[in-house]
Amino acid sequence: xxxxxxxxxxxxxxxxxxxxxxxxxxxxxxxxxxxxxxxxxxxxxxxxxxxxxxxxxxxxxxxxxxxxxxxxxxxxxxxxxxxxxxxxxxxxxxxxxxxxxxxxxxxxxxxxxxxxxxxxxxxxxxxxxxxxxxxxxxxxx
Amino acid sequence: xxxxxxxxxxxxxxxxxxxxxxxxxxxxxxxxxxxxxxxxxxxxxxxxxxxxxxxxxxxxxxxxxxxxxxxxxxxxxxxxxxxxxxxxxxxxxxxxxxxxxxxxxxxxxxxxxxxxxxxxxxxxxxxxxxxx
Numbered sequence: 001x002x003x004x005x006x007x008x009x010x011x012x013x014x015x016x017x018x019x020x021x022x023x024x025x026x027x028x029x030x031x032x033x034x035x036x037x038x039x040x041x042x043x044x045x046x047x048x049x050x051x052x053x054x055x056x057x058x059x060x061x062x063x064x065x066x067x068x069x070x071x072x073x074x075x076x077x078x079x080x081x082x083x084x085x086x087x088x089x090x091x092x093x094x095x096x097x098x099x100x101x102x103x104x105x106x107x108x109x110x111x112x113x114x115x116x117x118x119x120x121x122x123x124x125x126x127x128x129x130x131x132x133x134x135x136x137x138x139x140x141x
Numbered sequence: 142x143x144x145x146x147x148x149x150x151x152x153x154x155x156x157x158x159x160x161x162x163x164x165x166x167x168x169x170x171x172x173x174x175x176x177x178x179x180x181x182x183x184x185x186x187x188x189x190x191x192x193x194x195x196x197x198x199x200x201x202x203x204x205x206x207x208x209x210x211x212x213x214x215x216x217x218x219x220x221x222x223x224x225x226x227x228x229x230x231x232x233x234x235x236x237x238x239x240x241x242x243x244x245x246x247x248x249x250x251x252x253x254x255x256x257x258x259x260x261x262x263x264x265x266x267x268x269x270x271x272x273x
Contacts, residue, residue, distance in 0.1 A: 057269060064202065087188070
């Protein structure tokens with residue numbers, strides 16, 4: 001491999017690698033980058049839930065009862081939980097990107113810290129939101 | 142060349158530089174950040190509103206969602222999110238769809254979807270606000 005060293009007279013200079021999935025070893029920052037895009041796409045279609053809820057509320061008690069029934073099922077709860085996580089993760093990931101836009105937090109250790117903070121923050125915030133929602137619903141009866 | 146004046150000394154590169162794949166320069170980049178910042182308080186407000194409405198009767202939900210402050214915040218969330226997700230999906234499409242036919246078809250579908258879902262939400266909120 002010595003002939004591949006930068007500036008070697010006998011071999012090609014080692015060039016920067018293209019940031020490609022098959023070339024770069026997966027790292028936390030790039031995983032969270034694609035997760036930001038995935039949560040964004042999930043929220044894109046997830047807004048249909050909000051539209052269904054609002055249109056049903058505007059339509060009348062029967063339509064609204066259907067939404068309430070669906071949200072009460074296991075699948076409905078899971079979708080709503082996923083929506084909550086996607087929203088909070090995308091929000092914290094967005095704040096991380098806004099910090100990077102100001103050219104702060106770009107050092108390796110800072111990047112990792114911001115990335116881990118996004119992950120830990122979004123998971124804990126999701127759990128807090130659901131705990132508050134659970135208590136708002138009346139808590140344990 | 143389209144729009145080329147006889148004495149125009151600017152090169153083709155000068156006229157297109159910075160316009161990017163969507164032919165709209167850095168406008169979308171900047172607007173995505175503006176709507177991102179606005180989305181932070183609005184998303185928190187949405188979560189608070191939804192939690193406050195959990196388990197309430199339809200009549201109570203209608204009354205709260207239709208009250209001016211809640212309705213205005215919900216409308217802001219909807220309009221801001223619609224624009225933000227329109228730019229975001231456009232960026233995803235431009236990254237992955239390279240065939241012109243499918244690219245412009247999916248860009249068009251993106252616009253239709255965002256306007257339809259945004260208008261549905263906004264109409265519902267306005268109907269709740271103005272009664273009828």
